Amino acid sequence: MTSSLFALFEQSGVSAELMKIAGKVSAGERITTMEGELLFRDASLPFLAVLADHVRHRINGKQVFYNRNIHLEPTNICVNHCAFCSYRRKKGEEGCWEFGIDELVKMAESHALSGITEIHIVGGVHPDRDVYFYADLIREIKKIVPTVQIKAFTAVEIDAMCRFASLGIREGLILLQEAGLVSLPGGGAEIFDETLRAKICPDKTDSEGWLNIHRTAHKLGIPTNSTMLYGLLEGYSHRIDHLNRLRTLQDETGGFNAFIPLKFRHYNNRFSYVAEQTTVEDLKNYAVSRIFLDNIPHLKAYWPMIGKQVAQLSLAFGVDDLDGTIDDTTKIYSMAGSEEQSPAATTGQLVDMIRGAGFVPVERDTLYNVIRST
Numbered sequence: 001m002t003s004s005l006f007a008l009f010e011q012s013g014v015s016a017e018l019m020k021i022a023g024k025v026s027a028g029e030r031i032t033t034m035e036g037e038l039l040f041r042d043a044s045l046p047f048l049a050v051l052a053d054h055v056r057h058r059i060n061g062k063q064v065f066y067n068r069n070i071h072l073e074p075t076n077i078c079v080n081h082c083a084f085c086s087y088r089r090k091k092g093e094e095g096c097w098e099f100g101i102d103e104l105v106k107m108a109e110s111h112a113l114s115g116i117t118e119i120h121i122v123g124g125v126h127p128d129r130d131v132y133f134y135a136d137l138i139r140e141i142k143k144i145v146p147t148v149q150i151k152a153f154t155a156v157e158i159d160a161m162c163r164f165a166s167l168g169i170r171e172g173l174i175l176l177q178e179a180g181l182v183s184l185p186g187g188g189a190e191i192f193d194e195t196l197r198a199k200i201c202p203d204k205t206d207s208e209g210w211l212n213i214h215r216t217a218h219k220l221g222i223p224t225n226s227t228m229l230y231g232l233l234e235g236y237s238h239r240i241d242h243l244n245r246l247r248t249l250q251d252e253t254g255g256f257n258a259f260i261p262l263k264f265r266h267y268n269n270r271f272s273y274v275a276e277q278t279t280v281e282d283l284k285n286y287a288v289s290r291i292f293l294d295n296i297p298h299l300k301a302y303w304p305m306i307g308k309q310v311a312q313l314s315l316a317f318g319v320d321d322l323d324g325t326i327d328d329t330t331k332i333y334s335m336a337g338s339e340e341q342s343p344a345a346t347t348g349q350l351v352d353m354i355r356g357a358g359f360v361p362v363e364r365d366t367l368y369n370v371i372r373s374t
């Protein structure tokens with residue numbers, strides 16, 4: 001950052017504490033948890049945009065990544081009872097679904113010719129499906145679409161499917177890896193603070209368990225994503241605590257590819273009385289995450305959740321990944337009231353969104369290998 005930019009900040013009344021943070025970020029130094037909280041509390045949107053853009057530029061230049069993928073949700077039957085979930089059903093309840101392996105393979109096959117490079121699979125924790133079932137699913141999909149990369153199962157699903165098969169996490173992950181799994185999505189992290197977690201998802205894998213499953217995956221050479229569910233009961237200190245636990249694990253393993261903030265959506269769940277966050281809060285959250293997580297390479301805006309317009313705006317707040325061209329197969333968010341009720345974007349639309357915001361579109365595969373830069 002140039003000294004004239006610092007002078008502009010000073011002229012616009014930015015405090016000495018925030019100027020100190022700007023100095024550190026500009027020098028490539030890590031900020032502390034206290035400084036992270038201060039950014040959330042006191043920094044203006046333009047100040048955050050400049051700092052977050054500086055960090056994104058250091059890591060990713062002008063590149064904004066997207067990929068061609070579909071989401072498969074094998075079932076919404078789930079043994080857990082997360083209070084924010086609009087999607088889970090009991091077995092036999094109206095609105096539940098459970099696709100068999102043949103049906104899921106057919107869904108994958110029907111998209112095979114459209115040029116997808118990734119299949120993202122997440123769903124509920126089905127009581128009768130163990131890790132052997134899911135390894136078979138991956139194997140069968142790979143037989144039909146061998147070149148497609150499979151990113152599948154949150155740490156919460158991995159935890160349960162291994163337990164149901166009386167296998168350890170490491171053994172279960174090896175089975176899935178041998179079947180063709182190349183990456184884990186970041187879901188199930190929610191918020192790590194134990195008191196809040198007990199209120200919003202009491203029977204889910206606990207925070208240490210979530211981090212340990214990701215640590216184990218990283219050590220096996222399986223990179224993963226990370227998420228944070230925000231806008232539900234937590235304060236800024238809880239968000240920074242969450243980001244800090246991710247940053248600490250990343251220092252140890254280097255296995256996280258991306259961080260994806262997931263905005264709480266309040267329709268059809270037990271927290272419907274909680275107002276949703278404003279767009280300004282969403283943008284602040286992206287920026288502070290980008291500045292704080294100096295060691296996680298990619299910050300992803302999940303556009304089916306926040307809508308294409310806010311996703312495009314988020315590119316000015318440190319975001320460098322718009323995820324994929326998801327077909328109308330994801331229900332987790334549409335059932336919770338997300339902007340996009342039938343989420344689908346063509347490659348051309350994503351490219352236009354990225355160019356329109358002044359960045360360079362780069363098609364990537366699941367492991368962030370560059371397929372095409374335009």
Ligand code: V47
Pocket residue numbers: 084085086122154184185186187188189190225226227228229260262263264265266269302332336
């Ligand atoms: O863990 C559920 C979230 C997650 C709601 O890694 C909700 O690329 C907001 O894993 N409001 C699962 N969020 C989704 C997931 C994911 C999504 C996108 C990209 C990636 C990736 C992973 O969905 C859950 C939970 O945090 N969720 N209900 C809700 N009402």
Ligand code: SF4
Pocket residue numbers: 076078079080081082085086087088123124125156201204
């Ligand atoms: Fe089950 Fe996932 Fe819903 Fe929790 S968020 S109840 S684990 S489907």
